[in-house]
Amino acid sequence: PYVLEGRDLSVRFGDHTALEGLSFQVPTGAFLAIVGPNGAGKSTLIRTLLGLVKPTHGSVRVLGDLPGQHPERIGYVPQIKTFDRSFPALAVELVLTGVRRSWPGPLRRAERELAYAALNRVGALDLAERPVGRLSGGELQRVYLARAMARRPSLILLDEPATGIDALGEKDMYGMLEAYRAESGATIGMITHDWDVARYHASQVMVINRRLFGCGHPEHVLCEDC
Numbered sequence: 001p002y003v004l005e006g007r008d009l010s011v012r013f014g015d016h017t018a019l020e021g022l023s024f025q026v027p028t029g030a031f032l033a034i035v036g037p038n039g040a041g042k043s044t045l046i047r048t049l050l051g052l053v054k055p056t057h058g059s060v061r062v063l064g065d066l067p068g069q070h071p072e073r074i075g076y077v078p079q080i081k082t083f084d085r086s087f088p089a090l091a092v093e094l095v096l097t098g099v100r101r102s103w104p105g106p107l108r109r110a111e112r113e114l115a116y117a118a119l120n121r122v123g124a125l126d127l128a129e130r131p132v133g134r135l136s137g138g139e140l141q142r143v144y145l146a147r148a149m150a151r152r153p154s155l156i157l158l159d160e161p162a163t164g165i166d167a168l169g170e171k172d173m174y175g176m177l178e179a180y181r182a183e184s185g186a187t188i189g190m191i192t193h194d195w196d197v198a199r200y201h202a203s204q205v206m207v208i209n210r211r212l213f214g215c216g217h218p219e220h221v222l223c224e225d226c
């Protein structure tokens with residue numbers, strides 16, 4: 001029933017404590033917003049859920065298992081998007097399916113179908129053959145979102161997905177996430193700075209600032225005027 005669980009999770013980097021004693025439960029199908037000030041440990045939490053950072057103390061469960069056990073069931077949109085700089089000449093369709101090759105050849109048919117279905121879902125079929133280096137911020141965001149959704153994951157984690165896109169693009173993105181969640185029953189977990197975004201879109205809000213300050217329904221966790 002819980003897609004994410006933390007039990008007394010602490011993460012330290014040297015003598016710096018990024019997260020301390022977090023215990024939480026997030027039910028399957030939730031739209032979770034993780035909020036907190038800069039340096040609060042939000043990215044560290046997502047990176048711990050992905051298995052990229054190891055707990056110093058306590059534990060987390062993701063999809064009922066230790067982190068890193070089900071990479072194919074998890075889509076991730078990082079805060080810093082680097083496709084465009086790392087592989088500027090690569091066509092969008094080639095970065096979509098998570099195929100890792102040292103020299104990308106043409107896509108196999110099944111990969112191509114996945115890539116095009118994902119682009120269609122985010123309204124970006126026209127971008128398929130565009131080199132990633134020639135995408136705008138909003139287009140790059142769509143491509144990252146398509147990539148995160150391509151394998152129809154049961155969990156999508158997003159680190160400040162609104163960074164670098166305009167208000168309209170941001171609204172579209174929440175709409176696409178909500179539509180995917182509604183049709184698939186997937187869980188969405190997203191870091192945001194924006195309390196209103198948390199209030200309007202999330203079914204559950206987690207407030208952290210090194211420690212956990214609340215985790216529950218937006219109306220119970222967020223104060224009236226913040």
Ligand code: ADP
Pocket residue numbers: 013016017018036037038039040041042043044045
């Ligand atoms: P947020 O995402 O809320 O802004 P982060 O999770 O990125 O916060 O960082 C929390 C704290 O942990 C910050 O003080 C940051 O400098 C520190 N930190 C994060 N990652 C590392 C790391 N790999 N090594 C050392 N310190 C880190």
Ligand code: ADP
Pocket residue numbers: 199200201202203218219
């Ligand atoms: P439901 O509660 O049936 O899931 P919604 O999906 O419309 O309904 O809303 C999800 C959450 O976001 C609810 O807690 C709701 O109060 C809040 N919310 C949605 N839209 C608004 C809005 N325009 N103003 C204030 N709160 C909103």
